[in-house]
Amino acid sequence: MPAGSILVADDDTAIRTVLNQALSRAGYEVRLTGNAATLWRWVSQGEGDLVITDVVMPDENAFDLLPRIKKMRPNLPVIVMSAQNTFMTAIRASERGAYEYLPKPFDLKELIAIVGRALAEPKERTSTPDEDAEMEAIPLVGRSPAMQEIYRVLARLMQTDLTVMITGESGTGKELVARALHDYGKRRNGPFVAVNMAAIPRDLIESELFGHERGAFTGANTRASGRFEQAEGGTLFLDEIGDMPMEAQTRLLRVLQQGEYTTVGGRTPIKTDVRIVAASNKDLRVLIQQGLFREDLFFRLNVVPLRLPPLRERIEDLPDLVRHFFALAEKDGLPPKKLDTLALERLKQHRWPGNVRELENLARRLAALYPQDVITASVIDGELAPPSVSPGAAVQQGVDNLGGAVEAYLSSHFQGFPNGVPPPGLYHRILKEIEVPLLTAALAATRGNQIRAADLLGLNRNTLRKKIRDLDIQVYRSGG
């Protein structure tokens, strides 16, 4: 007896053949069609235990058909395959009630496993496809396999309230993903509140999160609400969670365990209904080993781990991302720009330590500073790799002050370009050349303590934090 009957709709004969073989071999009875009308006829006649369908078919788009299928047979699992591997395809599939979304090309073994799982599950899924939900601009760009896997996980998470832990280097899009989880999830009508643990003085974190009563500590002249209260009914994004002090961690753990908290200085427990999304660019397991992060809290937060790959691991997304950022710049009134083939190749060679943020900043600089419509490799070379100030060279030339070193550097820098003129944008490039080693030295001298580094530099702490982000400076904290 067949394990179940499967309806397959795809206008590509080769795919139908492959699916037919694989599913029949796995013991299923298979019916094949190349159009949506036949699929709909079978479904409405009550045939099939599961549907596998492509999105684009000659007569109708599966996303238009899905809500009808779900209305007529809410418990019929539908697996959607698509070659348009974008975030919105994954989300749309999930919103329209698909059981699972598979970007093409897919692994047949995986498909068979999903079919088995779908047929084995109890049939009480009721989805609420939001038929007229208008899609805004795509928030997440990239079609690399790594990003597609992320979209699939996100799509599955949309209808849940599970705690998500996003890890990834700085600038990989952690906050953007947290926002997407909120904006397309079931809490989208509630507030999205983001708190960056690294940006709040450590002794104020608890009151920032949980609020405080009047007189709870010196300076607490009035009662103040905390971020938990502000995020009620919505999502609380705890960014750079690794920077949370121990006492605050203990308090947060209690909230996650008990679903209630007390304000600083308060006694009455307050119930909370907040979805937590946490993020870290540090390896929390290392912090746990160093005794800086509670392991029990880690397990509470790490319910669904999501690792965002660095840009260099998905460099095939670069052209899409550049186009996206040029389009955003254009929307802001900057002139349209394109890259020529060689320029694109140069960008692909770069290591992108600041990830997508670094690329975004570069695209904006290119749009703002260069008059030509088509950006060439020489512009990119000038932007990405200005020869760095070499103290050795300066000393060799008998220069022992910074001004002299910069002067010597500039003279050889200018000579390195045709006609002795470097590409535009020189001012910011040179300042960046100086700012990066200056801030790095200050951070190294204070062992990564941003508060002390800001004092050392005579900068406002928030200014320093902003510069660290904008200049993509890696901060390594070592104790203290």
Ligand SMILES: Nc1ncnc2c1ncn2[C@@H]1O[C@H](COP(=O)(O)OP(=O)(O)OP(=O)(O)O)[C@@H](O)[C@H]1O
């Ligand atoms: N896949 C993507 N598609 C489009 N834009 C992206 C993508 N990933 C990141 N960005 C953009 O790059 C910038 C950095 O992203 P984001 O702030 O989310 O990174 P992050 O990982 O939270 O960084 P940090 O750890 O430094 O806080 C943002 O402007 C964001 O919009």
